[in-house]
Amino acid sequence: xxxxxxxxxxxxxxxxxxxxxxxxxxxxxxxxxxxxxxxxxxxxxxxxxxxxxxxxxxxxxxxxxxxxxxxxxxxxxxxxxxxxxxxxxxxxxxxxxxxxxxxxxxxxxxxx
Amino acid sequence: xxxxxxxxxxxxxxxxxxxxxxxxxxxxxxxxxxxxxxxxxxxxxxxxxxxxxxxxxxxxxxxxxxxxxxxxxxxxxxxxxxxxxxxxxxxxxxxxxxxxxxxxxxxxxxxxxxxxxxxxxxxxxxxxxxxxxxxxxxxxxxxxxxxxxxxxxxxxxxxxxxxxxxxxxxxxxxxxxxxxxxxxxxxxxxxxxxxxxxxxxxxxxxxxxxxxxxxxxxxxxxxxxxxxxxxxxxxxxxxxxxxxxxxxxxxxxxxxxxxxxxxxxxxxxxxxxxxxxxxxxxxxxxxxxxxxxxxxxxxxxxxxxxxxxxxxxxxxxxxxxxxxxxxxxxxxxxxxxxxxxxxxxxxxxxxxxxxxxxxxxxxxxxxxxxxxxxxxxxxxxxxxxxxxxxxxxxxxxxxxxxxxxxxxxxxxxxxxxxxxxxxxxxxxxxxxxxxxxxxxxxxxxxxxxxxxxxxxxxxx
Numbered sequence: 427x428x429x430x431x432x433x434x435x436x437x438x439x440x441x442x443x444x445x446x447x448x449x450x451x452x453x454x455x456x457x458x459x460x461x462x463x464x465x466x467x468x469x470x471x472x473x474x475x476x477x478x479x480x481x482x483x484x485x486x487x488x489x490x491x492x493x494x495x496x497x498x499x500x501x502x503x504x505x506x507x508x509x510x511x512x513x514x515x516x517x518x519x520x521x522x523x524x525x526x527x528x529x530x531x532x533x534x535x536x537x538x
Numbered sequence: 539x540x541x542x543x544x545x546x547x548x549x550x551x552x553x554x555x556x557x558x559x560x561x562x563x564x565x566x567x568x569x570x571x572x573x574x575x576x577x578x579x580x581x582x583x584x585x586x587x588x589x590x591x592x593x594x595x596x597x598x599x600x601x602x603x604x605x606x607x608x609x610x611x612x613x614x615x616x617x618x619x620x621x622x623x624x625x626x627x628x629x630x631x632x633x634x635x636x637x638x639x640x641x642x643x644x645x646x647x648x649x650x651x652x653x654x655x656x657x658x659x660x661x662x663x664x665x666x667x668x669x670x671x672x673x674x675x676x677x678x679x680x681x682x683x684x685x686x687x688x689x690x691x692x693x694x695x696x697x698x699x700x701x702x703x704x705x706x707x708x709x710x711x712x713x714x715x716x717x718x719x720x721x722x723x724x725x726x727x728x729x730x731x732x733x734x735x736x737x738x739x740x741x742x743x744x745x746x747x748x749x750x751x752x753x754x755x756x757x758x759x760x761x762x763x764x765x766x767x768x769x770x771x772x773x774x775x776x777x778x779x780x781x782x783x784x785x786x787x788x789x790x791x792x793x794x795x796x797x798x799x800x801x802x803x804x805x806x807x808x809x810x811x812x813x814x815x816x817x818x819x820x821x822x823x824x825x826x827x828x829x830x831x832x833x834x835x836x837x838x839x840x841x842x843x844x845x846x847x848x849x850x851x852x853x854x855x856x857x858x859x860x861x862x863x864x865x866x867x868x869x870x871x872x873x874x875x876x877x878x879x880x881x882x883x884x885x886x887x888x889x890x891x892x893x894x895x896x897x898x899x900x901x902x903x904x905x906x907x908x909x910x911x912x913x914x915x916x917x918x919x920x921x922x923x924x925x926x927x928x929x930x931x932x933x934x935x936x937x938x939x940x941x942x943x944x945x946x947x948x949x950x951x952x953x954x955x956x957x958x959x960x961x962x963x964x965x966x967x968x969x970x971x972x973x974x975x976x977x978x979x980x981x982x983x984x985x986x987x988x989x990x991x992x993x994x995x996x997x998x
Contacts, residue, residue, distance in 0.1 A: 470774060471833055473843060473893060474880030477772040 427522040427538060428496050432487045433459070433515040434507040439485045445506040446489065449498055453538075455488040465513030484515060490522050492535040552802040554665050562658050565666030571803035572667045572675055578794025579678035583607050583685050586791050589784030590842070591689050594892050597776040598983025599693045600993040606688050609701055611681050617708055618677045624649035625709075626716045627676065629662065632723040637733045642725035643714045649673075662722035662730075664801040675798060676716075683712055683747045689892030690755035693773075694765050694980055697988040699971045703758070703963055711750055711959040715952060719746045726948045728932040729920050737932035738948035739913065739921070739941070741810065742799035744854025744906040745952040752899025753953060754960035756890065761964045762973050764889035766980050773891075778838050785842040789818060792849045796856040809917045810856040813864035814849065817856075820865055821848025824872025832880070840876075843897065847875040850901035855909035858921060863912035870908065875901050903949055910945030 434442060439456065446454065460481035467480040491499055500517060508514055527537040545560030552568065555561055588607040592600045614622070628646025632638065649655055652673065660669040667675075684704045688695060718725040719740050726745075728737030740746060765773070775781055796814040800807035825844025826836035851871035852864060859867065879896035890896060915921040915936055927933040935941040967973060974980065979987035986992060 471829075471835070471837065472774055472839055473896075474833070474884065475773075477774055 427525060427535065428491055428493060429520050429522045430487075430489045430491060430496070430499060430503070431518045431520075432489075432503050432507065433461070433484050433517075434487065434503075435509065435513065435515060436483055436485045438507045438509075439487070441506040442487060442503055445502040446499060449495065449502055451489060451491065451495065451499060453489070457486045457488075459484050459486045463513070463516070482513070490525055490538045492538060549666060552666060552804040554661060556661075564657060564659055564668040564671075568664070568666040568802045568804075569668055569671060571807070572664075572671050572798060572801065575794035575798025576671065576675040576678050578791045579675065579682065579798065580611075580791075582788050582791030582795060583678070583682045584611060586784050586787030587682060587685055589780045590788055590846070591692065591784070591892050593777040593779065593781030593784060594689075594775040594839075595692050596773060596983070597994060598985055598992075600776060600985065601989050601991055602697065602984035603688075603692060605697060605989055606700060607685050609697070610685050610704060613701060613705065614681045614684065614708065615677060617705070618673075618680055619652055621650055622680060622708065622713055623652065623655065623673050623676065625713045626680075626721055627660070627663065627673075629721070629723045637723060637725075637735070641723045642735065643718055645717045645721045645723065667801055672801065675801075676720075679743060679747060679795070680708070680712060680716070683743075683751050684708065686747070686751035686894055686898055687755045687758065688894075690759040690890040690894035691762050692891040693984065694762060694891075694974055695758075696971075696973065696975050697984070699967050699973050702971060703967045703973075706963045706966070707754065707959065710963060711754065711956055712746075715750050715955055716746050718951070719743075719948070726951065728927065728930060728944070729923075730926055732926045732929040734926075734930040734932075736944060736947050736951070737927070737930040737935060738944050739858055739909060739932070740854045740906065740948070741857035741909075742796045742853045744850075744902045744909065745948055748850050748853060748898040748902025749906065749949070749952045750956045752895050752897070752902050753956040755894035756888065756899060757957055757960040758964050759890050759895070760888050761961070761968065765891065766977060768889045775839065782838055782842055785845055789845055789849065792818075792853075796849075796853060800857055806857050806918050806920070809860075812861060813856045813859055813867075814852055816861055816864040817852035817868035817871060818845050818848035820868025821845065821851070821872035824869055825876050828873055828876045843875070843879070843893070844872045847871045847897050847901050850875075850898055851905035851908070853902070854905045855912060858909055858914065858918055859912045860914045860917050863908075863914060866912060867905065867908055870904060871901055874904055903953075906945055906949050906952075907942060910942030913941055 460483055462480055467478055470477045525537040526533050541559040545555045545558030548555035549565045588604045592603040625644050628648045630646035630648045631644055632641035655669050655673050657668040657670055659667055663672055724731055726736045726738040727734050728739050797807040797811040822841050822844035826840040829840040830836045848868050848871045852867050875897050878900040879893045921936055922933045935944050975987055
C-alpha cells in the first residue's frame with residue numbers, strides 16, 4: 427500500500443476529487459493547510475501599512491491506495507491539479523505498512 | 539384668527555411664533571425629524587462606530603472596542619442628565635450686564651438633573667422642537683465624540699483608566715467646547731450669539747466633535763506608547779466586512795448628525811443632506827483612486843476611510859456651503875487624510891492604531907478652515923441675520939471674505955484646549971491608575987484581560 431499526499435491549489439479540489447472518484451477510489455482525507463514553496467506570498471496593504479503574507483492557503487489531500495492503483499491515481503491527480511503556473515503544488519508518495527477498517531476488522535488492501 | 543395663521547406660518551417657516559396663538563408648544567414635523575435624527579446619531583455609535591473600529595482591530599481586542607462604545611454611552615448619559623446638558627446649553631452664568639469669562643465657556647446650572655427640560659421648546663435653540671428631544675439629540679453627540687478618541691489608542695488602553703479619563707475629559711474639553719460653539723452664550727457661536735467675541739461657525743461639530751477628539755487622540759496615543767510588536771508583527775484588521783458594515787451605518791447615521799443639526803425639517807437641513815452626500819461620495823471615490831495611483835490597488839478600507847473622511851470634513855460646513863463647495867470639500871477630504879495616514883504617520887512614527895488623528899483631527903481641522911472659505915450665505919440666511927450675525931461681526935466677516943481668519947481663531951482655541959486638556963488629564967490618570975495593561979494581558983488581548991469574554995467562540 428502507498429499513501430499519496432497531494433498539496434494542491436484550493437480551487438482544484440473538486441476536479442481532483444472527481445478524477446479520483448472516476449478511478450473508483452472510495453475515500454480521502456482533506457485538510458486546509460498553509461505553506462510556501464517556490465511561489466511567493468502576497469502583500470496586503472491597509473491604509474499604507476504593508477504586510478507580507480508568506481504562507482498561502484493550500485489543500486492537502488491524503489489517500490491510501492493499493493499498489494496497483496497508484497500509477498493511475500498519480501496521473502489523475504497531476505492532470506486535474508495542473509494549471510501550469512507556479513504554485514500548483516506537489517505530490518508525495520510513501521509506503522504504508524498496515525491499514526485496518528475499524529467496523530469490520532478487515533486489513534491490508536481490503537481495508538483501503 | 540390672524541394670530542392663529544401667524545403661528546402656522548411661523549411653523550412652516552421655522553421662525554419664532556411669539557405673538558401668535560401658538561406659543562410654547564412643539565411642532566409635529568420638526569419634532570418627528572429631530573427624534574429620528576437623534577436615533578440616527580446614536581446608531582452612528584451603537585453599532586456604527588463600534589463595528590467600524592471593531593472590525594479594524596485584531597480578533598482578540600474586538601470586544602474592548604464594543605465595551606468602550608457601550609460604556610461611554612452609559613456614562614455620558616449619566617453626566618449629561620446630571621450636569622452636562624446644563625453646562626453646555628444653560629445660560630444662567632451670563633449676567634444681565636453681559637458676557638463674562640465663565641459665561642463664554644460654560645452655560646449654567648438651571649438645567650442640572652434636567653430640571654425644567656420638558657416637551658416645551660427652548661427657543662434659544664429651536665422654536666419648534668421640544669427641549670427634551672433637543673437635549674437627547676445633543677446627548678448623542680456627546681456620546682460619539684469621546685468614542686472617536688479611542689480608535690487611536692485601540693488594543694492597549696485599559697478599560698477603567700479609559701473611562702476615568704473620559705469622565706474628566708468631558709468636563710475639561712467637551713462641555714466647555716460644546717458651549718463655546720453651540721451654547722446661546724458661547725464665545726464662538728457666531729450664528730446664534732449676538733455677543734460672540736469670535737463669530738465663528740461650526741454647523742455640526744468640526745471643532746467640537748472631530749478636532750477635539752482627533753487631537754486628543756494624538757496626544758493620548760503618544761503618551762500611551764506603541765502597541766507591543768508595532769512595526770514588527772503584522773496587525774491587519776480582523777474583519778474588513780464588519781468595518782464596511784460599520785462604515786455604512788456611519789454614513790447613514792450621519793444624515794441625522796448633519797441634516798439634524800439644522801434642528802428643524804427645513805431648507806437648511808435639506809441643503810445639509812445634499813452637501814453631506816456629495817462630499818462623502820466624492821471623498822470615498824477619491825481616496826480609493828489615490829490608492830490605485832500610489833499603491834496599485836483600490837481597497838475596501840480605502841473606500842471606507844474616504845467615506846468617513848468626507849463625512850468628517852463636510853461636518854462643520856454642511857449647512858453653510860453649496861453643492862460646488864461640497865464637491866471641493868469631498869476632493870480634499872479624500873486626498874489630504876489619505877496622505878496623512880499613509881505617509882505622515884510612517885514619517886513621524888506614532889501608533890495611531892485606527893487613524894483617529896489622520897482622519898478626524900486632520901479632516902476636522904481642514905473642514906473648519908474650508909467652511910470659512912467656501913461659506914455661502916445664499917444657502918443659510920442665519921449667516922447674515924440682523925438679530926445675531928450683524929451684531930457680532932459674522933455678517934461683516936462673510937461679506938468681507940475674511941471668515942477664514944475667524945475660523946483660524948476658533949481652530950486655535952480648540953487646538954489649545956484639546957492638546958493641553960488631553961496632556962494634563964492623561965498624565966493625571968497615568969499617575970493615579972496607570973493606562974496600559976501588563977505585557978501579558980496586552981498580548982492575550984483586552985477582551986479576556988479586561989472583560990473576561992471572547993468575541994468569537996466558533997471553530998474553537
